[in-house]
Amino acid sequence: MSESILRNKISRFILISNAVLFVTIITLYLFNGFLPDEFSVLIALISPVTAVYIGALVKYAIENKNVIEGEIKEKPVNQLYVTISYWSIPFHFVSIFLIINLKAINLLTFEELKIAFSIIETFFGVYVGYIVSSLFKTESKEKEDD
Numbered sequence: 001m002s003e004s005i006l007r008n009k010i011s012r013f014i015l016i017s018n019a020v021l022f023v024t025i026i027t028l029y030l031f032n033g034f035l036p037d038e039f040s041v042l043i044a045l046i047s048p049v050t051a052v053y054i055g056a057l058v059k060y061a062i063e064n065k066n067v068i069e070g071e072i073k074e075k076p077v078n079q080l081y082v083t084i085s086y087w088s089i090p091f092h093f094v095s096i097f098l099i100i101n102l103k104a105i106n107l108l109t110f111e112e113l114k115i116a117f118s119i120i121e122t123f124f125g126v127y128v129g130y131i132v133s134s135l136f137k138t139e140s141k142e143k144e145d146d
């Protein structure tokens with residue numbers, strides 16, 4: 001698999017997952033799954049994570065707006081990289097989605113949700129950050145001028 005195909009698949013997953021996550025949080029709040037103060041804290045917890053992922057995608061798209069990926073010959077990425085990308089990013093989102101829903105149906109307290117969120121972000125945040133920064137790295141303008 002080429003890096004551009006993997007990047008496109010992961011990009012779509014991240015965009016759709018973040019949209020679903022925010023819609024789910026808002027819907028659960030509207031159906032009294034969260035108190036108003038819990039809702040605001042939850043949005044404050046989720047927003048920075050979302051901003052990092054979406055920000056990397058947007059930065060890559062802007063800096064490569066004139067690059068047609070099908071026209072660039074790319075080396076394939078190895079299967080280990082593909083497997084780690086395909087499993088760690090979805091598992092990260094599913095874990096967050098799960099704890100949010102468990103709180104909404106009162107199987108977790110809000111304090112337990114915050115603790116679980118911290119554990120998930122500590123464990124997965126670094127690895128997912130490596131993958132996202134690797135997939136969406138941009139070449140500096142100085143290299144183009146050489």
